[in-house]
Amino acid sequence: MTQGRLTGTVAVITGASSGIGEATAHALAREGSTVVLLARRLDRLSEVVEAIESDGGQARAREVDVTDAAAVAEVVGDVGEEFGCIDILVNNAGFLANGPALEADLDEWHRMVDVNVTGVLNTTHAALPLVTAAVGRARGVADIVTVSSLAGRRVPTPESNVYSATKHAVTAFSEAIRRELVPRRVRVGLVEPGVVRSEMTTGGGKGAPDATHGDPLVAEDIADAILYIVTRPDHAAVGEIVIRPSEQER
Numbered sequence: 001m002t003q004g005r006l007t008g009t010v011a012v013i014t015g016a017s018s019g020i021g022e023a024t025a026h027a028l029a030r031e032g033s034t035v036v037l038l039a040r041r042l043d044r045l046s047e048v049v050e051a052i053e054s055d056g057g058q059a060r061a062r063e064v065d066v067t068d069a070a071a072v073a074e075v076v077g078d079v080g081e082e083f084g085c086i087d088i089l090v091n092n093a094g095f096l097a098n099g100p101a102l103e104a105d106l107d108e109w110h111r112m113v114d115v116n117v118t119g120v121l122n123t124t125h126a127a128l129p130l131v132t133a134a135v136g137r138a139r140g141v142a143d144i145v146t147v148s149s150l151a152g153r154r155v156p157t158p159e160s161n162v163y164s165a166t167k168h169a170v171t172a173f174s175e176a177i178r179r180e181l182v183p184r185r186v187r188v189g190l191v192e193p194g195v196v197r198s199e200m201t202t203g204g205g206k207g208a209p210d211a212t213h214g215d216p217l218v219a220e221d222i223a224d225a226i227l228y229i230v231t232r233p234d235h236a237a238v239g240e241i242v243i244r245p246s247e248q249e250r
């Protein structure tokens with residue numbers, strides 16, 4: 001593979017077995033990053049690794065549930081042993097189950113908090129020492145990018161109660177660590193997509209917007225936004241990208 005803008009870097013991407021995470025893995029690997037892909041479906045991750053490698057890229061797959069702090073710490077620790085640092089962390093794994101609060105399944109509410117909030121905290125906590133260790137190696141900066149949502153900026157529908165709450169939570173967390181990590185030269189950014197065609201919006205997410213028709217975003221659109229953030233020159237830190245389908249008003 002020819003020299004890319006991310007050659008020599010190591011990226012860890014959660015939720016890389018499908019959708020936005022899978023597209024991001026391809027986008028970063030194409031620019032020369034060695035990508036470490038995390039999710040629960042190892043068979044799907046292995047297919048993504050195979051596709052990246054046949055394209056000339058470098059990838060590893062690790063099966064992990066981001067809600068399991070000990071398992072995340074072990075996997076991230078192994079990345080540290082092998083590579084010594086993490087240049088780019090993409091917090092992308094997510095779960096959505098929308099519906100009226102009066103009919104809600106409490107387990108689904110907890111699941112959203114566990115994956116969308118605790119998962120981000122588990123991964124970020126485990127990775128932070130390795131992210132700060134990356135600065136000054138391949139580049140003069142390191143990056144943490146979290147995939148939030150337009151639902152992290154406003155409440156799109158009453159049925160998005162807890163999903164929206166979880167995305168607001170990671171938006172707040174991200175802003176706090178952004179400010180803390182400025183002196184360390186770790187850039188912290190958020191991507192806030194509107195409706196994207198993925199498993200979540202084509203049947204996998206209860207009460208999700210329906211992206212089976214119309215002209216929604218595709219996973220590659222969000223991967224492009226993430227790639228833009230992590231390929232800025234060292235002096236430029238992109239804090240936030242909101243991206244909607246052209247036909248989406250709010």
Ligand SMILES: NC(=O)c1ccc[n+]([C@@H]2O[C@H](COP(=O)([O-])OP(=O)(O)OC[C@H]3O[C@@H](n4cnc5c(N)ncnc54)[C@H](OP(=O)(O)O)[C@@H]3O)[C@@H](O)[C@H]2O)c1
Pocket residue numbers: 014015016017018019020021038039040041042044064065066067092093094095096115147148149150192193194195196197198199200201204219
């Ligand atoms: N699609 C949209 O319209 C939209 C809009 C705004 C924001 N987002 C956000 O974008 C992110 C990616 O979603 P997507 O649209 O690409 O949907 P997706 O195709 O359903 O992807 C979700 C990913 O998260 C992983 N995941 C779920 N639970 C996990 C767990 N406990 N541990 C580890 N990985 C887990 C899944 O992998 P496994 O099942 O293999 O574990 C999968 O790779 C999510 O954070 C979502 O909230 C999506």
